[in-house]
Amino acid sequence: MIYDQASYRDDSDELYEPLLVEKASKEVAVEDGPLPDDLTRDTLEMPELSEPELARHYTRLSQMNYGVENGPFPLGSCTMKYNPKYIDQVAGLDDAAVHPDRSEGSVQGVLDVMATVQDYLASIGGMDEVTLQPPAGAAGEFTGIAIARAYHRANDDERSEVIIPDSAHGTNFATAAMAGFDVVELPSGEDGRVHLEALEEAVCDDTAALMLTNPNTLGLFERDIEQIADVVHDAGGLVYYDGANLNALLGQARPGDMGFDIMHFNLHKTFAVPHGGGGPGAGPVGVVEDLAEFLPDPHARETDDGDYELYEPAQSIGKVHGYHGNWLNSLRGFAYIARLGGDGLADTSEKAVLNANYLATQVDLEIPYGPFHHEFVASAGDLDAADFAKRMLDYGVHPPTTKWPELVPEALMTEPTETESIETLDALATAFDNVLAEDEATLASAPNRTTAGHIDQASAARNPRLSWHALEDGEE
């Protein structure tokens, strides 16, 4: 048993931990201050707890939460690797805390790190220039597709469609739509990869870009990648690389060498920036030379005399973040890459792929598509994948991503990452196989050893209570 929280259920019949305001709150009247009354609010109510009480509150909350250091976290597509401690320490350095409007001359240290990590990422991706502006993967997609749009406009060639394989992540579709494009969904071939003929049928004069993940979300390398890029390029489109799965390719293959024109990196997946319960991340975007002039404003670079500066690229798409992106995560990413070096990065992908392949040999589940790399998508077969996942929690491990990609029925998308040991992988395999041997009724009644029991999602959505105010109203 790696993680057992069942004892929390004995504490109370009503809840697991009271809200701060349920412990103590105070409403103050806002009056007699430095502003006239008609420019101020009337009252403010906030929790009213001492620091020691707050420390208990948040420690307790942390104990009701599962992180990478609690046990394996094989969420496919999310790359939940161990986050080395020194990374957070360097992000906490006083000199990293500067105001974004400081003169360039007075923040040479920050700009030096930015320009260097841009170069590192360019080398890793086989790209010519990299911007650190986008604050997450989806923001990287938005930036990349805006660059594609600007490129076509600069050629007086307004295009209206973005092609996306059916197995792609939801952000790809949403990004294309947000940027004003029609989405053309590409059905995958029988082998789970892009089907060249289908792609040839899908491209046309209106194709602005193809968005592709490689290895794709089934963990499969798009072997025809060069032809795929040719088909799109011949139609005048650009090829965008969704870097969510880059952990499979570090030092092994580079999107730029495969024919991709634009890509994003996920520093919070591949480069060990902690996920922080859902963010902040960082989604730098790399481009080939012809597209460098479209990068967002501002862009960091080294000058001829060895200083660093910010400038606006000639045909910049403009701003995608209020300032300079999630700078502290650019710094964290730098710290990770510099610690590992080129050889360490290559070793990372080898171990990530070895771990996924080893784990796959240890589980009894069917894995319809292969050969896979850093992740595999198993099928829960006759069992419901969501229930399967809930039951895995009872074995003290975090379950895989479920029900996606839909090409695999009852998908269990599993990505162990390179930082798990063989012993942990064996324990994980045991958890998979134990659940597989159980009946649907057992699964449906899970989980039992977690902080909370099975949570009713439907009622949360039917009767939305999104604040402590809404809870109080409900009680009245």
Place this chain on the structure above:
Amino acid sequence: MSDTTEPGNPFTPHTPSDVEQMLDAVDADDATDLFDIPSAVRFDGELGIDARGEQELKREITETLAQNDELVEFMGRGHFAHYVPSMVDELSMRSEFVTSYTQYQPEIAQGFLQALFEFQSMLVELTGLEIANCSIYDAATALGEAATLAQRVRSTSGDRVLVPELLHEGKRGVLENYADGPDLVVDTYPMDDANVDVDGLEAAIDDDVAMVYAENPTVRGTVEENASAVGDLADEHDALFVLGSDPVAMSLLQRPADVGADVVVGEAAMLGLGTAYGMGTGIFATREDYLRQVPGRLVGASEDDDGRRAYTLTLQTREQHIRRERATSNICTNQAWLALRVAMHAAHLGADGMVDLAERMVELPTELAADLDALDGIEAPVHDRHHFREFAARTDRSAADVAADLESEGFAVHAIDDHLLQVCVTDVNEHATDDLVAAMEAVL
């Protein structure tokens, strides 16, 4: 393995015999055999990145960052710092928080979900609106999201959004990019002494306007006195009133719901984070009517199968992983951990602490502006308004030159126009105001 630069990733647990056993199991001679990559696109070059030991690397980063000049910053314009209590750092860094993921398995993520629910609740309290999400990247992207929401919820088509003529260039620029896809046009309305020029707004607004944006405090640091008038004008034209603010300002200034705001966006990173070269924590709050059009994640209360209150991500059918190209936004990863830190910091302050801090943010710029105004060659504040944290000052000399000279004296301020400086003072730099005034006197 504490400080090795041996080839390989120091954070993998594999011993050589583990690797052998695993290779055996997968029937491969070498891990590289497992890659199904055509040789034409296999990379056999060098990445050209040297590995460093941890100690060496920390020294290198410390030295690199030390190239930054040590300046006392009197800067704001949307990115602010307040003192962050040590408790926030220590407790938010607990690995269960910082190394966890989005709460797709709520049964083992109750802690983070509850913290985010508390964050949302604080914003509901501060704004007076019913709904707050659990963060957007930053204030600028939150504004972009607000514009597209305004267009979606409007019953008739409307393709214009109105923003103040004085607006932070980062917000304006990001808004332009969000506006491009849905073919929204960004137009401006005039300002009068840094607040909304209500007559000018009335002249600029028509029934084609889907959103009117205003800020309190404004980008010049003035307290907006016409917020209600903006709300009324927006209402008359069936436009959404989107108000930009922040949690400290909202602790004192008119409650957004009371001036008719339909959406509140803004920056919250002055709580819990402070100066981080622009890294932010975007907030997004709105009326219940627009619940199903909200971008980003929402945490709701529900029950588990024992009937205990439990929290979960909810209304996910708005989001990209379910709704794909029909999602309300493409946002997936957000700023959750920073939202946790905002909530911790706000809870540490409490209601008295929040209001006291906010009142101090009115007093400090008034005091500093008066001290500067007493010098020759500078007029402060320029705007005859109440101020919050910052103010503009007119200099006889070129503002850029004054700012550059101040830098040599160890201070950073904004030069925002030929003869205009902007100066921001909060609890983190108030200890140095006398020194700033002395330096200013020397350089004017």
